Every structure is written in structure tokens, then in C-alpha cells.
Amino acid sequence: MTAALWIASYVAAINLAAFLAFCWDKRQARRDSQRISESALLNIALFGGSIGAKIAQSRFHHKTHKQPFARQLNLIVVLQVAIISGAVFWALSHNTQP
Template sequence: MRGLTLPIALGLAIGYFAGLYSITHEYHFSPFLLVSTGLISLCTLIIYGLDKRAARREHQRTPENTLHLLALFGGWPGALVARPLFRHKTRKQPFVGLFWGTTVVSLLMLGSLLFSSPLAPARDWLDEKALQWQLDIQQHLNTVNR
């Protein structure tokens, strides 16, 4: 098999989440960002596994565009792990090139949100909303526990 091995893919995915935490931990939206990215990555990994299963059984497949969209919207760590885990989509060159392209674009979009001055109002809005959600949840839990 060419490409990344499973231990390297896992290391990169774990490193990504650790880096994402270290960059965002001071923001109130950090837990929401980490959980949502983790969930879409997990869903992407599962969908890759289901697609591999469908390929073996000659059943209807998941369209490649769907796999690329999942990677683009933050699921690329799950796809990165799924490819060597299931030995799926590791050799088909157009797919591999598009996968890495969507990964780069996903990272650029997230980097723009986190570091771009023009997007500072969006970051502030997310932080305010996340703080309000956290306070609402805490208030609800306090009410339930009485």
C-alpha cells in the first residue's frame, strides 16, 4: 500500500486535534469546535468504512463528491485515518489529489477564521454565542439539580 500508514495517519490526526486545542483553548467556542470537528471526522471515518464494505459487496457506493465534501467541512482527519485503516481510496490518483486539496482548503478556511483580522467579528460573535450557550446549559443544569 502506498501513502500513509495507519500509525502515521493516527499521529497526524491526534496532532491536529492537539494543535487545534492549543490554538483555540482560550476561546469559549473551543469545546464546540473540537466536538463538532471530532464528530464530523468520526462520521467521515464510518462512511469510508461503509463505502469500502459496499465496494466489496458490489452494492451502491458513496459518491466521491460526498467523501470530498465531508473532508472539506472538517472531516479530513477521519478520512486520513480511514484510508489506511480500511485500505480504501489510497491508490486512485485523482481521488488522492482531490483529498489532499480538500484537506488544504479545509485548513485554510479554519486558519482564516482563527487568525484573519477581517474575520475577527465572526470569531467574536462565535465566542459570545458559545459563552451564552455555556451559561444557558449551566443554568439549566443548576435548575435540574435542585
């Protein structure tokens, strides 16, 4: 299995996990039952699940107005976009093949 396939599999799995975690937490909130901690939700996003987290946040209207959670999630997204953009720029600028 190539590195790109491993990375794609990881990204798909962590984003699915983030989406399902937000879905479950919203369900538990409606039932006034045991919830997933905000730090756990943010950590899933931080470790690559920010796309799934933002999709679920929008889809389920979950924690969209809760501050500082929403601000922290947005900061994670911005940082990940900056890191990925920097890595792509670096890779393209260091490509020595003709």
C-alpha cells in the same frame, strides 16, 4: 457551552462521520453493493472531516490509488492546514494582552 467546546464537538463528530463513511463505502465496494459517491466523501472531508477521512483511507486502503480522488482529498487537507495555520498565526499576532 463555550465556543471552543462546540467547535471541538463538531470536529469530533464530522471526523467520526468521515471515518464511518469511508468504512461503509469500503464494505459496500467489497460486496459490490450501493456505494457512497466520491463527491459526498470529499464534501464530508471538506467540511472538517479530513482527519477522519485520511485515517480511514490509510486504515482500509480505500481510494488510495484512485485519481483524481486521492489528489483532491490531499488538496483539501493542505487547504485546511493552511487555513488553520493562518488563523492561529493571525490570532497570535493580534493578541493585545500583556
